[in-house]
Amino acid sequence: MRLRLDRLVSRITSVVLLIAALSVVDGRTARAEALVVPADGYGFSVGAPMTWMSDMEAEGELDAAARTGATWLRVFIDWSRVEPMPGAYNWGYVDHWINGARARGIKVLGLIGYSPDWARAPGVYFTGPPVDPNLYASFVSTVAQRYGDRVSDWEIWNEPNLPLFWGYQDNRAVGYTELLKAAYPAIKAVQPNSNVIAGGLSPAFAPDAPPTFVTDMYAMGAGGHFDAMAMHPYVFPHGLAADTLNGWSDVERVHQIMVANGDGAKKIWMTEMGAPTSAPTAEGVSQQEQARQIVDGLRKAAQTPYSGPAFIFSIRDSNSANQTNREDNFGIVTTDWQPKVVASVLAR
Numbered sequence: 001m002r003l004r005l006d007r008l009v010s011r012i013t014s015v016v017l018l019i020a021a022l023s024v025v026d027g028r029t030a031r032a033e034a035l036v037v038p039a040d041g042y043g044f045s046v047g048a049p050m051t052w053m054s055d056m057e058a059e060g061e062l063d064a065a066a067r068t069g070a071t072w073l074r075v076f077i078d079w080s081r082v083e084p085m086p087g088a089y090n091w092g093y094v095d096h097w098i099n100g101a102r103a104r105g106i107k108v109l110g111l112i113g114y115s116p117d118w119a120r121a122p123g124v125y126f127t128g129p130p131v132d133p134n135l136y137a138s139f140v141s142t143v144a145q146r147y148g149d150r151v152s153d154w155e156i157w158n159e160p161n162l163p164l165f166w167g168y169q170d171n172r173a174v175g176y177t178e179l180l181k182a183a184y185p186a187i188k189a190v191q192p193n194s195n196v197i198a199g200g201l202s203p204a205f206a207p208d209a210p211p212t213f214v215t216d217m218y219a220m221g222a223g224g225h226f227d228a229m230a231m232h233p234y235v236f237p238h239g240l241a242a243d244t245l246n247g248w249s250d251v252e253r254v255h256q257i258m259v260a261n262g263d264g265a266k267k268i269w270m271t272e273m274g275a276p277t278s279a280p281t282a283e284g285v286s287q288q289e290q291a292r293q294i295v296d297g298l299r300k301a302a303q304t305p306y307s308g309p310a311f312i313f314s315i316r317d318s319n320s321a322n323q324t325n326r327e328d329n330f331g332i333v334t335t336d337w338q339p340k341v342v343a344s345v346l347a348r
Contacts, residue, residue: 034295034345035295035298035345035346036295036298036299036302036303037298037301037302037310038270038298038301038302038304038307038308038309038310039302040267040307040308040309041070041071041072041107041309042070042071042072042298042301042309042310042311042312043065043070043071043072043073043074043106043107043109043309043310043311043312044065044070044072044073044074044311044312044313044314044315045073045074045111045271045272045311045312045313045314046061046073046074046075046076046313046314046315047076047313047314048076048078049314049318050075050076050093050097051076051078051081051093052093055096057316058093058096058097058100059100060316060337061315061316062097062100062101062104062106063104064315064316064332064333064337064343065104065106065315066104066105066106067343067347067348068332068343068346068347068348069346069347069348070106070346071105071106071107071309072106072107072108072109072309072311073097073101073106073107073108073109074108074109074111074155074271074272074311075094075097075098075101075108075109075110075111075151076111076113076158077094077110077111077112077143078113078114079112079113079114079115079116079119079136079139080114080115080116080117080126081093082094082139083116083139084116084117085116085118086118089142091146094147098110098147098150098151099150102150107153108147108150108151108153109151109153109154109155109197109269109271109309109311110143110147110151110153110154110155111154111155111157111158111271112136112139112140112143112154112155112156112157112183113127113156113157113158113165113199114126114127114128114157114165115128115129115130115135115136115167119131119132119135119136120167124167124168124169125164125167125168126167127164127165127166127167128166128167128168128169129166129167129169129175129176129179130179133178133179133181133182133183134182136179136182136183137182137183137185137186138186140154140156140183140186140187141186141187141189141190144186144187144190144191144194145190148190148191148194152191152193152194152195153194153195153197154187154194154195154196154197155197155198155199155200155230155269155271156179156180156183156184156196156197156198156199156226157176157179157199158199158200159199159200159201159202159232160172160173160175160176160179160199160201160213161173161176161201161202161204161208161209161210161213162202162204162208163208165202172208172213173212173213173216173217173220174216174220176199176217177216177217177220177221177222177225178220180198180199180217180222180225180226181221181222181225183196184196184225184226185225194227195227195228196225196226196227196228197226197227197228197229197230197269197271198217198222198226198228198229198230199230200230200231200232200269200271200272201213201214201229201230201231201232201250201254202232202234203232203233203234203244203245203246203247203250204245205245205246209246209250210231210250210251210253210254211250211253211254211257214229214254214257214258215257218257218261223261223262223263226266227266228266228267228268228269228308229254229258229263229266229267229268229269230268230269230270230271231250231251231254231268231269231270231271232247232270232271232272232273233247233248233250233251233270233273233297233300234247234272234273234274234275235247235248235275235293235296235297236274236275236276236283236284236285236293237275237280237283237284237285237289239289239292239293239296240293240296240297240300248300251268251270251304254268255268255306264306266306267306267307267308268304268306268307268308269307269308269309269310269311270297270301270307270308270309270310270311271311272311272313273294273297273301273310273311273312273313274290274293274294274297274312274313274314274330275289275290275293275294275330276290276326276327276328276329276330277290277317277320277329277330277340278322278323278324278325278326278328278329279323279324281324282323282324282325282326282329283326284323284326284329287340287341287342288341290340290341290342291340291341291342291345294312294332294342294345294346295342295345297310298310312332313330314330314331314332315331315332315333316331316332316333316334316335316337317329317330317331317333317334317335318331318335319335320334320335320336321335332346
């Protein structure tokens with residue numbers, strides 16, 4: 001009887017949270033149609049924690065994603081962990097996430113980066129590029145051979161326009177374009193019908209702004225070496241109307257650059273979006289505002305004719321107790337698996 005009562009209370013709580021969240025998001029009467037998603041679907045990006053969490057935690061996150069009706073999962077294939085020594089592979093965590101997603105009917109976007117020690121120049125930060133793009137091309141070819149029967153969408157690197165994710169190296173657009181030009185034919189040779197996506201670009205101002213970066217990519221010959229572009233249209237803490245750091249307006253500017261270079265028919269995938277529920281001093285927002293920003297972002301992607309799938313970052317907080325670090329608080333559930341308001345909005 002106690003168990004049945006607890007379940008009843010839990011269901012009532014979920015309904016209350018859903019109604020409250022939809023009211024916040026829609027601004028009028030709570031309506032089921034408040035949740036509008038892109039035609040190509042939506043899913044989640046988890047990032048680096050994928051590489052170290054336990055199998056039990058991974059199963060919990062996969063279940064949490066499946067409960068929302070998500071149709072995509074962005075799986076981070078960390079070259080530095082998978083091939084720590086040349087030719088010595090450890091596929092364990094990647095197998096677990098890809099097989100777990102597929103078992104739940106969720107499609108996988110494979111994100112491939114960063115370089116192991118043996119492939120980087122001495123002293124370069126671990127997110128840095130390899131000394132030879134062909135080393136990366138060889139690895140992505142191996143990845144495509146292993147998972148080509150389960151994955152056909154590949155993202156080449158993450159946020160290469162930021163110093164942090166290019167090993168604090170200069171000339172990032174030049175270096176990244178060389179990497180992309182090596183990776184594209186390597187994947188196509190193994191999987192001709194695959195979809196190769198240029199690495200998701202982070203909101204940033206010049207000289208790292210996505211429009212500047214993409215313009216430089218085209219100047220270096222990137223055209224013809226990707227099938228879709230990727231962007232990370234974050235707009236926290238102030239939301240879509242404020243367009244913080246040009247999160248969404250830069251998506252539109254990048255599309256215009258693609259049109260000017262003959263790539264107007266290619267889509268832009270939103271491979272990260274979301275908002276942290278950290279303290280305001282750490283650019284955080286309330287749970288209600290997080291729900292608003294995620295629903296607004298999904299709706300905006302759905303209204304953008306050239307948008308591919310949208311990926312919410314992330315499933316679970318890394319450390320909800322640490323309110324001073326925004327990176328720990330992007331989840332739709334807390335570290336101890338308690339659903340935030342947005343989890344109820346997304347629940348199907």
